[in-house]
Amino acid sequence: MTTNKNNHLTTSWGAPVGDNQNSMTAGSRGPTLIQDVHLLEKLAHFNRERVPERVVHAKGAGAHGYFEVTNDLSAYTKADFLSAVGKRTPMFIRFSTVAGELGSSDTVRDPRGFAVKFYTEEGNYDLVGNNTPVFFIRDAIKFPDFIHTQKRHPQTHLKNPNAVWDFWSLSPESLHQVTILMSDRGIPATLRHMHGFGSHTFKWVNAEGKAVWVKYHFKTEQGVRNLDVELAAKLAGENPDYHTEDLFNAIASGDFPSWKLCVQIMPVEDADTYRFDPFDVTKVWSQKDYPLIELGRMVLDRNPDNYFAEVEQATFSPGSFVPGIEASPDKMLQGRLFAYADAHRYRVGANHNALPINRPKAETNHYQRDGQMRFDGNGGGAVYYEPNSYGGPTESPAHRTAPFEISGTADSVAYDHHDHYTQAGDLYRLMSEDERGRLVRNIVGAMKPVERDEIKLRQIAHFYKADPEYGTGVAEGLGLPVPKDE
Structure with missing residues (x-):
């Protein structure tokens, strides 16, 4: 941005502003004139000052x-x-x-x-x-559904613990992260x-x-x-x-x-x-x-x-x-x-x-052009396609991605391993007695608003499979039966 040596307020196109306190009107009480382009620019830019916030990681x-x-x-x-x-x-x-x-x-x-x-x-x-x-x-196809459970109910616009625990209880792979989140490390x-x-x-x-x-x-x-x-x-x-x-x-x-x-x-x-x-x-x-x-x-x-x-x-x-x-x-x-x-x-x-x-510190050379807010030279008059015979940038084979072997049939498949409990249980047992107590209290407090016992019992069973003491503590805190050994 260039500095204005006289410190004059200007419009976004650089013209000096004569009055920034009063809109231009037809007479002292008349309606505002559409020819007050400084007012229009200020209001229009103000309306567009926010880009959409991130769907996740907004704050x-x-x-x-x-x-x-x-x-x-x-x-x-x-x-x-x-x-x-x-x-x-x-x-x-x-x-x-x-x-x-x-x-x-x-x-x-x-x-x-x-x-x-x-x-x-x-x-x-x-x-x-x-x-x-x-x-x-562990699969990106579930990510939109997971994030929906963390957001607001489409009718009430309130956070929805029913959705949170329903999803987690039906997705036992979440147990390890849930245990971390509900522990002291969650805040x-x-x-x-x-x-x-x-x-x-x-x-x-x-x-x-x-x-x-x-x-x-x-x-x-x-x-x-x-x-x-x-x-x-x-x-x-x-x-x-x-x-x-x-x-x-x-x-x-x-x-x-x-x-x-x-x-x-x-x-x-x-x-x-x-x-x-x-x-x-x-x-x-x-x-x-x-x-x-x-x-x-x-x-x-x-x-x-x-x-x-x-x-x-x-x-x-x-x-x-x-x-x-x-x-x-x-x-x-x-x-x-x-x-x-x-x-x-x-x-x-x-x-x-x-x-x-x-912007990278390294020099960029590519053929991408145009698009909204293209505020650099947009490639000037340089060649804008590849391959070309005008000396434009070309690939460097030395930087190809390293090859790796693949095998199997193209299909929608899960990971082969379905042990969602060992690592969560190991983490629970690594905690001190006080830490385990706080973990259970945090989970009980978070699950109490869940309306359906079916969801609570399904989640308790996951905790129990990770460690019987873990599941028992949550069950007792919620006043629900302890799952039976399978």
Whole structure:
């Protein structure tokens, strides 16, 4: 934007404004004139100041920072930004709640989005995860239905616990994530005091073309802290932007939050023999089997200058890969590769990657043209198709996606593994007695409004299969019978 040396107010087309306090009217009491183009422009722009909020992850906070490599893992990936110890890459992160609207409270019980954009020299790499290592479902075809249950009833416009627990009770793969959500970790104390995860399995490929499977873990260096449910409810009423405010103030005061990034690495061949399907996002890999390996450190050291331009218009897609990092057959990830970028094309526009917050530091060369809000040179008079004989950009075979074997019949099939209870039960048994008590009380409180005992009993049976004490505690809290052993 050019600075007006005389500090004159202007219209959006640069003309000076003579009066910004009074509309132009036909006489002192006459109707407003349509020729007052400054008034019309102000009102018309005001009507369009909000882009549609995100369907999920609408409420969020963001910050700039950097990622620094602390351990050389170039034997596993050729990604340039991970190529050398000490290499720093600028990045932007957006934290968010999942289910609430843009004006909802920060301190609700909900997973937190943990979306990181690395501005690498080979293009942007987006790692779009949560503060939990697993998710409620494992196939993208169920995602719209799941999110509908977290939103408002179409008639009452109220949150609907009947839909929430009906869906979960009919989707036992959700049990692991439900247990995390209803535990102390369901309400982080601040955005600085929680871990982050890539959640999905991804593929790393090294310079020789050898691949491994990988999972990402961001470990907060502030320590994990969570909110008591009563304090969280109090803050929701008194300061619904508590997490947003805390993050901004911490960075503004020089208390820069940081996370250590670690990875789990699995040899490609292990995927066929591991006791859980490694691509099932409702499951974790045991750290005894695949220990955490330090990769680097993320530090947030700069607040956005403008919330809308940077946080609201920031767009992330798990399909924004760079050479050396690729997708896995994870069914949820496969759906997100399309859905996220498509949401941005709808919400922000086809040219969302040209906005300053999303624009790569690397040079872009492509044949995309036109579309709403094309505010750069639009390619000028350069060649606009490919192949061509005018010297336009061409593909580089060295950067082809690494091949992988597939087999089987094209069909709508589920994951082979249907043990939804072992890992949820293991998590329950890892908790202290006090933590287990709070978990059960949180679940009982959340399930009491459910109108049909059939739904409650079906969900109790899942808890019981994970651990008999777990299911018994919920059943007794709801005054319902304990399921019988099958």
